[in-house]
Amino acid sequence: MSTLIDLILLTLMAITAIAALQLKDLFGAVMLTGIYSLLSALWFLILDAADVSFTEAAVGAGISTVLMLGTLALTQRNEKSPSHPRILPLFVVTITGAILVYGTLDMPAFADPQAPIHTHVAPHYIEKSGEEIGIPNIVTSVLASYRGYDTLGETTVIFTACIGVLLLLGIGRRREDDES
Amino acid sequence: MNRLVHGTSLALTLAVIWYLLSGHTEALLLGLGCGSAATITWLALRMDLIDHEGHPLHLTFRAPLFWVWLMWEIIKANGQVIKIILDPKLPINPRRFRVPASQKTDIGKVIYANSITLTPGTICLDVTESDLDIHALTADGELGLKSGEMDRLVTRLEGDS
Amino acid sequence: MMFEVAAVALFPAMFLALARAIAGPTVYDRVLAVNTFGTFTVLMIAVLGFMTDQKDFIDIALAYALINFIGTIAVLKFFAVGDFGYQQESKK
């Protein structure tokens, strides 16, 4: 059952992505990107990634859309038609895709319980986190403790982005003399 | 004084909601819940959100009956619109008109307007001092609204406050 | 079983809403479609939570029901004022 839902969702995602990318109206494209992120959130849920789904839904539905609209409000809403065909990008993309497909041929099958990632490292988290950390949500255990250092990096990334945006845009009432 | 009452009641409501959401009875989480409720109440006071509009205490007791009535209206209206959509000829007759709103306060008008929008077949486009700008899907919808029943009920719900 | 049926039954509705979002023709139609799609997603998440017996998922649905609103308000702001910083409403 969940395989069926999984395939339907992926197909819907593909349709949405194509539609979003061919729209000339950027506003519409942003709206469709919102749907794309919703669909991926649902998909994450089907694959039991509740925390990821939560994050994607919160980010995709709230923050990304608002920031994109904010940008469009300050810039412009429509895209010019590309004036020339894009052979080189198509070539690059085809090559990259072909390499990836080549890579998938040897991959462990989708949802194979014997795949290495299910037999190494992860079992420790699942079996031991209960006694070592003592909280039910394993994702939180791994995120905040076993790999807490990554999360420190993640927090720093948000901090960096915030500093970067402030460096570029400034906060508060915009002053004429502030500009380069 | 009024702010105090509203603030306390908001804090209590939030704490209750927290408890209902959480269901944990450890001291730590309960403490965090109280702390959260207090923080948010403080923030809401700062934001000036708490008044009869943001935290309509005075409607608490009369609201449930109104909700029941509204649910019934929603179901009836839904039936009509479903019929229209499933009809191969799509017999719509869209119209835009104004209806008077007899509510005295903004919150009364908002309840009226949202109730109108909640019942499919009619949408409130705009709220002005004395009336509402409505878009209806069929003539029935227009007649239903112009009968003024909902207007009266909302005004009664609003009471004297 | 019933949740599986409900989940699958939700897909045609989602697909139609997606079709409206893609077809447009005006951006408001797209916004409306996204909104409706959002409601469907909230219900879908809730149904999936029951389907896989993981009631924690309801939290996500709840969060989404709250956040979905903000996007629409941003749209209103975008078209009515064209600028997110403008002082639009007084507090009273």
Place this chain on the structure above:
Amino acid sequence: MSMQLSAHLPALQIVVPLIVAPLSLLLRNPRLIWMAAFAATATCLGIAVALYSQVLQQGEIRYFMGGWAPPIGIEYRIDQFNALMLILVSLVGTVVLPFARTSVDKEISRQRQPMFWTAWMLCFTGLLGIVATGDAFNVFVFLEVSSLATYAMIAAGKDRRGLTSAYQYLIMGTIGATFILIGIGLLYMLTGTLNMADLAARLPDVTQPRTLKTAFVFIVVGCSLKLALFPLHLWMPNAYAFAPSAVTAFIAATATKVSIYVMLRFFYTIFGAEFSFGTMPLGEVLMILALVAMFSGSLVAVFEQNVKRMLAYSSVAQIGYIMLGISLATTTGLAAGMLHLFNHALIKGALFMAIGAVVYRTGSAQLDQLAGLGKKMPWTMAGFVAAGLCLIGVPLTTGFLSKWYLVTASFDAGRTVIPVMILISSLLAVIYIWKVVETVYFKPALALKPGQEAITEAPLSLLVPLWVMVAINFGFGLQGSVIWQTVLQAARQLAGES
């Protein structure tokens, strides 16, 4: 306590700047923030040197973040190569920061300086974090910290082209980082682990060669984007040319070098030399790209009219030299490449500081604007020439050292054509450096535009760091054999020979 402290040096190396960055934002005063940043950077240099001596004494240092042993947790693993890279990054940081203070005062408005210094510290933290970590995914996280800070800093200058070049860099850099992420994901899929040592231990048992090769290709391409290897270097010239001068000096000396470090780490530690150069045709591909980079970079540099861009293209060529050494797939070749990596970082740092001093006085890096500056800014231009000599590879300089070992390494590897190539490409370097020298010393000074201040020697706060950097270069040149032995030892350790 001191015993205890020394055990935590690997963590402190990153934690000190990581804490100083947010803390300094609270100080609000640009001067104070700069001082905090300088103190942190200097501390980092001290820690890095201490770490290196520890590594020499005790061998590889391992540090478990959160006390979780790998592969469960994240570990820091310092060997000689990391330790040297840590020294390089913090040394460049320590020398460039005093230069940056004066230079940034002129290029960035005072009210944005707190943000700027915080971004600088974050970039510095990210670079150190990439180098020190022994966890593949952690590399990605810190790569993004440093990259995001870099994008913002590049766009912070006065030139509007800085914005577009930062945007271009952002797009290319994010593609690169995402490619690396895909590669790491595939590796994880094959082995179930993210720890580098554990990956290395488990990869030989992997029975899915196609996925492994795909992972390898994605990591190579991702790193190449970040380090600006020849066909993927398009973001670099503009980013270097239009960024604030101090930023250019800093990132030119560190960011690409750290990316090369990441690539080497993946080649040697994770995939292993045998897979990288045996199973995959990496040596041949890299050699061709490196040679093309050497020539095309130098050639474009010869015709470039903006000195900053010229130096950026020269960087493309110099990265070619480094990759050439690596592509020989021998330990001496690797050591030569690594030596050139260190040299080039220091040389380019000095060159960009010199040109930054010029920009500080004249406001332009266009070649024709430099006419006659040899008399007006003698010390700055002397510094430029000295660093230029290193770049060309005149005997007794660092540049000569690394090129010499590149040549011997290629003879050892039986590639006799390569020395000729190196010679020709160095001649091109002579041409573009000479172009600057000619303009500066043999062309009459331009008449002052109305309202323009007379051009004088750069302030001491710019000159001192510049000459410190030049002095380090020459010091390295004089201590050639010591330096070579140090690097060779690190290379042997990396290649698993010691």
Place this chain on the structure above:
Amino acid sequence: MNWIDHYNYWIVIFLMMLGFYAIIASDNLVKKIIGLNIFQTSVFVLFISMGKVPGGVAPILRDDPTVLYSNPLPHVLILTAIVVGVATTALALALVVRIHEAYGSIEEDEIHEQDQLAG
């Protein structure tokens, strides 16, 4: 080899390449960012699909010892990656705003033209 085992991956690759094409082929700066979002999200999908265990549930411990949990590690990695993605998007959008202020355009070729004219 059962095709359905890898069908998932292929769609994901298709999505990734779609986003990738939009990044490198479109002239519009905002469109590039949209492409970047799609590209990154698809990479996340690739990661999460690794962690699935048939019949597994979300990795939140339960009392029942027979329960199979999905692999939590990809989830953690992707949480971090999503944050990185948001951060990148925000910074890129800020750059776009500044570029529009400086050039009055968000089309790459128009900006390039202006730079050419200015020398």
Place this chain on the structure above:
Amino acid sequence: MKHHSILRIITKLLIPLILLFALYVQFHGDFGPGGGFQAGVIFAAGLILYALVFGLDTASEVIKEWVLMILVPLGVLIYAGVGVASLILGGNFLDYNVLAHDPVHGQHLGILLVELGVGVTVAAGLTTIFFAFAGRGRRNPEGALITKAANPTQEPQR
């Protein structure tokens, strides 16, 4: 746009609930999906909603810019501070076991604090980013746009 009573009243009702839900997610990350980042995003969304409906000036009176500028670094400092505290107490960096007498308690405390740090930085950071974007198109006292924002109602090309 003077009489937007519906929006105003519904927003007034919703914001406390959104904020409460954010804090709920923050502190229940141990038990179910959620945690610092998600909570931060939702909290920021609540504040952004306030700024959208009541205007940026009102919002920045309630949430002062200088407060935000303290909160953004504060979150990182809380996180890193927990790490340094565990260093001082004799553990490795970020080793929460040493934070309390009992390792499991230490882990609890550590995770709680660390998630709080993430939440604070994310909430304040995203709000700041939104303020920065919104402030860019601010109108000057005369009511004219400072930036030349494109007319949003212009016809899109199709």
Place this chain on the structure above:
Amino acid sequence: MISTVLDSLSWLLLLSGCACLLISAIGLLRMPDLFTRMHAAGIGDTLGAILVLAGLMLQAGLSITLVKLVLILFFLLFTSPTACHALARAALAGGQKPLLAENLNTENPISESSPTEQPLP
């Protein structure tokens, strides 16, 4: 016994809810202009959501899940009319004119070439 009744009742509610959602989506596609589509979307937001959530509530029993479902319903009933209203305002502000009966050709109510169908922002 009671559980069978509850089960079949929630079956009924869920299925009719899904049917409502589907009809609402069909309406979204069939209706001729934005404002009429809003009416169609309203079905899903109100009756559809109520029925589906009620079906789930019957399954949840007296638990936290029930509270959360009630809260979801509460939020949906508050936000959806507001969002709808906001969108209508935005559309009016953007120059959209509702398609009204007097402009409609009664023979063929869905006229593809009606002037309001022109792509406006």
